[in-house]
Structures are given as structure tokens and as C-alpha cells.
Amino acid sequence: MKQTVAQRKHKTQWILLLIILFVGIFGYLDFRSQHSVISYDEPREGNAKRLAIKQPMPNVILPLYDGNEVALESLTGKPILLHFWASWCVPCIKELPELFAMNKAVGDKVHLVMISNDSNAAAMETFLKKHKFWEAARQAGIVLALDAKRSISKKVFQTYKLPETILVNSKGDMVDKIIGADKKWSSAIEIEKILGL
Amino acid sequence: MIRYVLLSLCTLLLCLSNAYAVNVDAMKALPIQHDGRVKPFDSFARHVLRVLSGKDELAERSAVDQVVRIMFQTEDAIEQRIVLLDHPQLRAMFELPKRSDKLYSYREISHALSAQSTVLPEILLKQQQQLPMGPVEHALVDIYEKYSLFTDILGSMSVLLPYHIKDDEILEILEISSSETLITYERLKEALAKQKKSLMRSISVEDMAGENVSSLQRQLIALAFSLQQVEQDKHSRIIRVLPEPWLGEKEENLRQWYAPWGVLEEGKGSPATKALMQQWTSLILAYQQGEQSRFDTILAEITSEVRPYIASDVAVRFELELMYNRWHLGRVTLLLALLSSIALLIYGLSGRVIFLRGAAALFYLNFVILTVMISLRMYILLRPPVSTLYESVLFVAWCVMFMAILLIRKGQLSLALVMGSVLTGLLLLVARGYEKQGETMQTLIAVLDTNFWLATHVVTITIGYACSLVVSLLAHYYLIERAIGKSGYELNNSFKLIRNNVNIAVLFTVIGTILGGVWADQSWGRFWGWDPKENGAMLLAMWLILVMHGYHAKCYQAFGYVAMCAATSIIVMISWFGVNLLNVGLHSYGFTDGIALNMLLFVIAELIFTIAVMIKIKRQTPVKH
Numbered sequence: 001m002k003q004t005v006a007q008r009k010h011k012t013q014w015i016l017l018l019i020i021l022f023v024g025i026f027g028y029l030d031f032r033s034q035h036s037v038i039s040y041d042e043p044r045e046g047n048a049k050r051l052a053i054k055q056p057m058p059n060v061i062l063p064l065y066d067g068n069e070v071a072l073e074s075l076t077g078k079p080i081l082l083h084f085w086a087s088w089c090v091p092c093i094k095e096l097p098e099l100f101a102m103n104k105a106v107g108d109k110v111h112l113v114m115i116s117n118d119s120n121a122a123a124m125e126t127f128l129k130k131h132k133f134w135e136a137a138r139q140a141g142i143v144l145a146l147d148a149k150r151s152i153s154k155k156v157f158q159t160y161k162l163p164e165t166i167l168v169n170s171k172g173d174m175v176d177k178i179i180g181a182d183k184k185w186s187s188a189i190e191i192e193k194i195l196g197l
Numbered sequence: 198m199i200r201y202v203l204l205s206l207c208t209l210l211l212c213l214s215n216a217y218a219v220n221v222d223a224m225k226a227l228p229i230q231h232d233g234r235v236k237p238f239d240s241f242a243r244h245v246l247r248v249l250s251g252k253d254e255l256a257e258r259s260a261v262d263q264v265v266r267i268m269f270q271t272e273d274a275i276e277q278r279i280v281l282l283d284h285p286q287l288r289a290m291f292e293l294p295k296r297s298d299k300l301y302s303y304r305e306i307s308h309a310l311s312a313q314s315t316v317l318p319e320i321l322l323k324q325q326q327q328l329p330m331g332p333v334e335h336a337l338v339d340i341y342e343k344y345s346l347f348t349d350i351l352g353s354m355s356v357l358l359p360y361h362i363k364d365d366e367i368l369e370i371l372e373i374s375s376s377e378t379l380i381t382y383e384r385l386k387e388a389l390a391k392q393k394k395s396l397m398r399s400i401s402v403e404d405m406a407g408e409n410v411s412s413l414q415r416q417l418i419a420l421a422f423s424l425q426q427v428e429q430d431k432h433s434r435i436i437r438v439l440p441e442p443w444l445g446e447k448e449e450n451l452r453q454w455y456a457p458w459g460v461l462e463e464g465k466g467s468p469a470t471k472a473l474m475q476q477w478t479s480l481i482l483a484y485q486q487g488e489q490s491r492f493d494t495i496l497a498e499i500t501s502e503v504r505p506y507i508a509s510d511v512a513v514r515f516e517l518e519l520m521y522n523r524w525h526l527g528r529v530t531l532l533l534a535l536l537s538s539i540a541l542l543i544y545g546l547s548g549r550v551i552f553l554r555g556a557a558a559l560f561y562l563n564f565v566i567l568t569v570m571i572s573l574r575m576y577i578l579l580r581p582p583v584s585t586l587y588e589s590v591l592f593v594a595w596c597v598m599f600m601a602i603l604l605i606r607k608g609q610l611s612l613a614l615v616m617g618s619v620l621t622g623l624l625l626l627v628a629r630g631y632e633k634q635g636e637t638m639q640t641l642i643a644v645l646d647t648n649f650w651l652a653t654h655v656v657t658i659t660i661g662y663a664c665s666l667v668v669s670l671l672a673h674y675y676l677i678e679r680a681i682g683k684s685g686y687e688l689n690n691s692f693k694l695i696r697n698n699v700n701i702a703v704l705f706t707v708i709g710t711i712l713g714g715v716w717a718d719q720s721w722g723r724f725w726g727w728d729p730k731e732n733g734a735m736l737l738a739m740w741l742i743l744v745m746h747g748y749h750a751k752c753y754q755a756f757g758y759v760a761m762c763a764a765t766s767i768i769v770m771i772s773w774f775g776v777n778l779l780n781v782g783l784h785s786y787g788f789t790d791g792i793a794l795n796m797l798l799f800v801i802a803e804l805i806f807t808i809a810v811m812i813k814i815k816r817q818t819p820v821k822h
Binding site for chain 1: 467468561606
């Protein structure tokens with residue numbers, strides 16, 4: 001029996017629908033079978049767009065200038081600034097007053113750990129004394145570490161350029177790395193950020 | 198040239214006993230940031246292979262396989278014929294042998310370019326300053342860009358490539374334990390630095406010229422030299438597989454990914470990147486030693502390490518892009534259009550309805566698949582599907598198919614299938630040509646990256662192109678009907694269809710052109726600048742207006758009107774593709790080379806057709822509609 005125009009249209013629409021359904025199901029099954037949709041931890045409080053990726057600070061034993069050692073893990077509980085520098089690094093010299101001013105402002109609420117890449121303690125001490133930072137550093141409780149072989153700076157923290165400063169929050173997670181000496185550490189904004197770590 | 202030296206030296210040191218035996222297909226799903234977007238390594242590899250050779254696969258190896266060979270600097274990486282040189286004059290200038298596949302190795306191209314070292318800088322400067330260049334100069338720039346891309350990839354992983362030093366004496370001098378398997382650039386540099394002074398002290402220039410240097414010393418010097426060569430790769434940033442660990446206060450979507458050299462040079466290292474880089478070295482080692490199982494394990498570890506750096510919405514698009522690559526939808530749609538056209542042809546010759554139904558079924562399936570393809574692209578790229586020439590051709594093909602469906606609903610099945618299969622097939626073939634030129638999902642330049650104007654101006658003008666092509670096709674159909682002696686109802690019907698579509702085409706092209714002017718005013722500070730693209734759009738709009746009004750004003754009869762409609766395809770080609778050949782003006786982001794000849798052939802074919810039909814119907818009674 002000859003089909004009417006309406007019946008033909010109806011049939012065509014059904015065929016089209018079936019094709020779409022077929023392709024859709026096939027596509028969905030193929031998609032699911034090959035790769036599952038990965039869901040990630042969504043944001044923590046503060047920034048809705050952040051992924052929750054943590055970088056725990058490596059627990060290294062830092063050699064100090066005076067021959068003693070300190071475990072970085074023992075410093076957690078407060079924000080930590082790991083500052084990599086050397087007396088032969090010109091931008092580092094430029095940055096030191098800012099760091100010391102910041103340290104004075106925050107007091108004992110923050111640990112400032114200065115890891116020198118000088119080849120020996122004497123070079124570091126001579127330099128700090130020359131620029132009148134030596135006493136201030138010791139009195140302010142700044143941790144003066146010496147990484148003469150760069151085994152910690154380079155091999156653990158991957159510091160290839162100086163100065164670099166790694167910000168560590170009070171939970172011991174590294175949250176940022178500042179490369180270069182352009183930061184105004186003693187400004188109110190930066191101090192607030194550091195105290196909020 | 199420097200690459201030959203480096204690879205020759207590395208060959209002395211690298212263990213290649215089971216190279217190439219590793220299946221690298223799993224690397225397709227590795228995330229990489231390229232062109233500002235996190236995408237599967239498969240997409241990146243396809244782009245590279247298309248740019249270099251114009252193909253998705255080469256010598257029965259996938260794009261990923263080919264690119265990995267270059268990255269990991271396998272022995273045959275620079276010898277493999279992978280670079281397409283499709284300019285006879287340039288080939289002759291390079292003194293390269295003629296080959297049917299027109300493919301040449303990196304070594305051959307490098308050697309040829311070094312012979313052009315005096316003229317090349319001048320030509321590159323011309324390109325930078327957008328001065329007019331001849332075809333040979335364009336071809337030279339094109340081959341240089343391919344060479345640069347290859348070089349960039351070749352050096353991308355050199356900082357992570359493991360050195361295999363077997364000589365115990367050398368290891369002892371360098372204070373490297375024999376159990377250390379992952380000796381990379383950094384480790385070797387550090388070890389050699391300690392030996393540098395003593396080595397320099399013990400060897401004089403005269404010693405080097407004569408025979409007074411021991412084999413051991415020569416090997417150390419060779420090592421030092423190879424490190425110097427490796428350092429030339431430090432500008433390589435193309436393989437961005439290391440996500441930035443230091444986001445600071447930046448938004449997540451601004452997280453950068455770094456190339457291995459980039460991490461070192463830009464000071465972005467962290468314990469996480471160090472671990473990842475060591476894993477990459479292990480991966481390369483497993484590849485070199487032909488250890489499939491270890492390769493797969495390490496690759497899975499690397500992939501799981503970097504996946505957390507991809508936000509969930511990006512991850513979904515990532516997976517869809519993998520699926521898109523896997524399905525080869527571009528090829529599928531072209532194949533279906535071809536099959537549908539063949540079925541239609543057989544119906545036309547035999548009159549058997551089953552072939553007509555088959556053609557219809559294939560057409561509908563093709564429409565669904567093309568819709569899926571365009572939808573996927575829109576979702577993956579988060580922009581309307583008309584951002585590049587490739588996409589606009591796809592979209593025009595889709596519009597033509599949509600109009601074909603509307604025509605089917607009016608009972609014009611055969612004509613609709615000619616539109617939906619033959620015309621669409623031709624458009625998909627053109628799109629395939631653009632696909633072979635490289636990345637089809639590239640990031641847009643700033644002026645294009647405004648979704649509102651993309652969605653309005655570009656979509657409108659593209660629909661206008663589609664309608665204009667449909668007008669031309671319908672006109673061709675009418676002329677063929679006239680030529681074979683048809684008359685009466687069928688001819689009237691065809692004429693009515695043409696007139697209706699001309700009206701729609703005028704509407705979209707005029708509105709699209711005006712919207713383009715408004716966008717230009719916002720982006721470039723002027724409504725109209727007689728830019729070639731703007732002129733092309735205006736040319737098409739004015740042509741269609743001329744056609745429409747000329748018939749109403751009785752400037753020409755039915756045949757003249759239809760002949761002009763048939764010639765609309767020529768105007769569309771000029772407006773859409775021809776203006777890009779000029780490569781000048783603010784719209785010159787769509788430059789395409791090598792299509793001038795194709796366009797000329799198309800115009801000649803159209804003219805021949807029109808003249809042939811004219812001669813055929815000359816003696817017929819004029820038809821009035």
C-alpha cells in the first residue's frame with residue numbers, strides 16, 4: 001500500500017531519531033569504556049578555582065653556619081621563608097635589607113631561613129658583618145644555613161638561580177616560589193600575606 | 198648540522214640495542230600544554246606530523262611514534278624522510294633528488310638550508326616586515342619553519358636524555374658510581390666541571406694538534422663538547438609536559454606548563470618537577486632499552502602525577518578530545534559523503550530506488566556525525582565553530598546539509614541528496630586539505646577570540662557563504678535540466694527554489710558584512726578599511742544584490758539570471774579563499790598557499806560548463822518563469 005506523505009515523514013523522523021540514539025549510545029559507551037571521567041578535589045576555601053594540590057616541604061637536615069644542624073620539619077607550625085642567596089649574588093645583596101625589615105616587623109611569628117650558597121661560612125660571615133646584618137640576624141633568630149655544595153639548594157629544592165624564596169605555610173606545605181629580588185618584603189601587603197600563610 | 202655531531206656522539210654513548218621495539222600508543226593520552234591549551238599528546242603529535250609531512254601517519258607509524266622518535270633522538274630520527282618539500286624550484290635549488298612522495302630527511306634539509314645561509318636571514322626579515330615575497334621565497338620560509346620545528350622538538354628532551362658511559366675509567370675520573378643509570382646533562386655537567394681545570398691544565402693546544410692526547414682524554418673532551426652542543430637546546434620550549442608547581446596567587450586557568458629546559462632556565466623547579474624529570478629520564482631509558490613493560494609502568498606514573506594539575510572541566514574536554522582524535526570524524530564524514538554520492542550516481546544511471554534510499558540513509562548518518570563533530574569541537578574549544586578556515590568549511594558543509602534536509606521535507610529528495618552528498622563531499626574534501634596543514638584546534642589570535650562576535654558576524658557570513666553555494670548548485674541543476682530538455686513544472690520548481698535561496702543568501706551576507714564592520718570598529722577602530730576580506734564579503738553581497746535586482750528590473754531573462762546564480766560559486770571562492778592569497782591587511786591571519794592554481798582551474802571549469810550549456814540550449818524556446 002502506498003504510504004502517504006505524512007506517514008513517510010513520520011517514518012523519516014523515527015529513522016533519524018534512531019540514528020541519533022544509536023550514535024549517542026555508542027559514543028557514550030565508547031567514552032566510558034576508554035577513559036573514566038576523573039573528578040578532582042575541588043577548591044578549598046579562599047579561592048574557588050584552586051585545585052587542591054599540595055607540595056609538602058622536604059624534610060631536610062640543614063647544616064648551619066656554625067656547624068650545627070636543624071631539621072626543617074622542626075620549624076613547622078609557623079610560616080617559613082626559605083631564602084636562597086649568596087654573598088656573590090648582587091641582586092641578593094639588594095634584597096637583604098627588605099628581608100631583614102620584614103623579619104623585624106613580623107617578629108617570631110615567622111621563621112626566616114637564609115640558606116647561603118657561599119663556599120664557606122667565613123665568606124658568609126664576612127659579608128654579613130660588612131653590611132651590618134650579622135648581629136641583627138643572630139639576635140632576630142634568623143636561621144643561617146650554609147649549603148656550600150649546593151646539594152640542598154639545587155638537588156632538593158631545584159634552585160638554579162639566585163635569589164629565590166620559597167614560601168611555606170604553617171602546615172609545612174610549599175605554596176609559592178619568588179624568583180629574583182623585586183619583592184617589597186617589608187610592605188604591609190606582603191607582611192599580611194606572609195602572616196596569613 | 199650540529200645535530201649530526203651531537204647524534205653521532207650520543208650514538209657512541211647510547212645503548213640502542215632494542216630501540217623502536219616499544220609501542221608508544223599509550224602516550225597519546227599524556228597531557229601536554231601546547232598553544233596555550235592542555236591537550237592530549239596525540240593532538241600535538243598529529244599537528245607536528247601534519248606540519249612536517251602533511252600526513253596523520255607516516256611509514257605505517259602513528260604521529261605519536263614519529264614525534265617520540267624525534268624527542269628521544271633515536272638513531273634514525275634525522276635520517277627518516279619526514280619533511281615535505283613540495284616546490285620543484287626550491288628542490289632544484291637545494292639540489293635534492295626528485296622523489297614521488299616529496300619527503301626529505303632532516304639531515305638533507307639541514308644541509309640544504311645551510312647552503313642558503315646568506316639569503317635566508319634576508320628573506321626571514323622580509324616576512325617579518327610583511328613585504329611582498331615570491332613563491333620560492335615563501336617556500337623557503339615554509340621549509341625553514343619546518344626545520345625549526347623539527348630542531349625544537351629534537352632538542353626538547355636533551356636535558357633529560359640519559360648518557361650511558363660504559364668505560365669504568367671515565368666513570369672513576371668523573372666520580373660517578375657504575376650503579377648510577379640515570380646520568381643526565383646536569384649530572385655530567387657537574388662531574389665534568391670538577392675535572393675541567395685539571396683537564397685543561399694537562400692538555401695544551403699543541404697536544405691537541407698532535408698525538409699527545411690519550412684516548413681517555415679525548416673521550417672526556419668529546420663528552421664536554423657534547424654537553425656544549427646540548428646547551429644550544431636550552432631555548433626549546435615546545436614540549437611542555439611539566440605543570441607549574443608554583444601558582445602563587447594566579448588563577449588556576451593561568452597555570453603554565455613548562456618544557457624541561459624551561460624549568461631550569463626559568464627557575465621553576467621544585468622537588469615535584471625534579472621527581473617528574475627523573476621519571477622522564479627513566480621513561481627514555483626504558484624506550485631506548487626496548488623494555489615495554491617498564492615503559493608502560495613509568496608512563497602511567499607520569500600521567501597520574503600530572504593529571505591532578507588539570508581542572509575537572511578541562512579534564513572532561515581532554516577526554517573528549519582523545520575520543521575525537523580516535524574516531525577520525527573528518528575521514529568518516531568524507532567517506533560517507535563519497536559513498537552517498539556513489540549511491541546517488543548509481544541511482545541516476547540505473548533508476549533503482551534502493552540506491553536512492555541508500556544514499557539518503559548515508560546522508561542522514563553523515564549529517565548526524567558532522568553535527569557530533571562540530572559539537573565536540575565547540576565544546577572542546579569553547580567557541581563557535583567558525584574560528585578558522587577549516588572550521589568554517591565544516592560549518593558551511595553542515596549548513597548545506599541542513600538546507601538539504603529542508604529540501605527533502607519539500608519532497609525534492611534527489612536534488613537534496615545532490616546538495617547534501619556531492620556539494621558537501623566537495624566541501625569536506627577542501628576541509629581535509631586544510632586539516633593536513635597542521636593544528637585544526639589552534640588557539641585564536643586576540644582579535645578573533647571574542648565569542649560574541651564569532652557567534653554573530655562570522656556565523657552569519659558563513660551561513661551566507663553556505664546559502665550562496667546552495668544557490669550556485671541549484672542553478673547548475675536548473676541549467677542541466679534545461680540542457681536535457683526538461684520544462685514545465687519541474688523547471689518552474691527549480692527556478693522558484695533558486696529565487697528563494699537568493700533572497701536568503703542576500704539577507705545573511707549583507708547582515709554578516711555589516712556586523713563585520715561593527716566588530717572591526719570595536720577591534721581596530723574603523724568600520725571599513727577596504728581590507729581584502731572585507732572587500733570579498735562586500736563583493737559577494739553586491740553580486741547577489743545585482744543578481745536579485747537585475748532580474749526584477751528585467752535586465753536579463755531566466756537563463757541570464759540562472760547563469761549568474763551559477764557563477765556565484767566563483768564569487769564565493771574569491772571572497773572566501775581568494776582574498777587569503779593576498780596575505781595583507783588586518784584579516785591576513787588566514788593565509789593559505791598553493792590554492793591559486795586550484796581556484797583558476799575551478800573558474801575555468803565553471804566557465805566551460807556555462808558556455809557548454811549555453812550552446813546546448815541556444816536553439817531551445819526561451820523559458821519564462
